[in-house]
Amino acid sequence: MGMAFKESVQEDLDKVFLDLDIWGEEHQVNGVRIPIMLDNEELERINQIGVKVKDDIHQADVLFYAKESDLGFVGVNELLSLDDRDYFIYGAKKSVGLWKIILGRKRL
Numbered sequence: 527m528g529m530a531f532k533e534s535v536q537e538d539l540d541k542v543f544l545d546l547d548i549w550g551e552e553h554q555v556n557g558v559r560i561p562i563m564l565d566n567e568e569l570e571r572i573n574q575i576g577v578k579v580k581d582d583i584h585q586a587d588v589l590f591y592a593k594e595s596d597l598g599f600v601g602v603n604e605l606l607s608l609d610d611r612d613y614f615i616y617g618a619k620k621s622v623g624l625w626k627i628i629l630g631r632k633r634l
Contacts, residue, residue: 564589569588588627
């Protein structure tokens with residue numbers, strides 16, 4: 527039963543959440559074109575309170591979701607290129623094979 531659930535979630539990621547005809551958009555991430563979903567509403571909500579890293583509050587520039595299998599491992603304060611523009615990772619949270627990535631232009 528556990529594998530059926532995981533397979534179902536992966537199928538939903540491909541066929542709904544990151545589908546290019548629904549919510550997904552193809553962008554270049556670290557030199558590779560992959561489907562991601564930009565979320566400006568969640569970015570705005572987060573920026574209302576700020577992104578807290580250590581004792582500092584930062585404003586984020588981009589928030590997106592991408593499949594773990596497309597992105598691999600990412601960590602806070604690593605450099606990430608999105609559409610040939612460099613950002614620092616302010617936040618990275620993985621859940622059920624999907625990364626939620628928060629990016630900003632300033633180094634933490």
